[in-house]
């Protein structure tokens with residue numbers, strides 16, 4: 001694994017980890033069966049994580065409408081990119097829409113500089 005991954009994949013991983021955390025917290029509540037209050041708190045917190053993940057998934061859906069479909073120059077597959085620089089979802093080839101940045105070292109900060 002390289003240092004960078006495609007942004008949408010990163011957010012997707014984050015949403016998935018929220019679901020896992022949610023389930024782990026809810027599962028942890030089982031150990032407090034004798035105390036209904038603590039168990040309820042665990043269940044609620046776990047539920048909140050799952051809600052948060054749903055929101056993140058919704059956000060991914062919103063972002064996906066803003067992505068630009070490009071053909072990767074390296075592997076020739078259709079990939080989606082977000083922002084000025086992103087990475088091919090398949091081969092991790094750095095991609096840019098900005099001609100000034102072409103051929104430069106891949107740097108995610110290019111996305112932030114002009115925003």
Ligand SMILES: [Zn+2]
Pocket residue numbers: 072073074075076077079088089090091092093
């Ligand atoms: Zn590629």
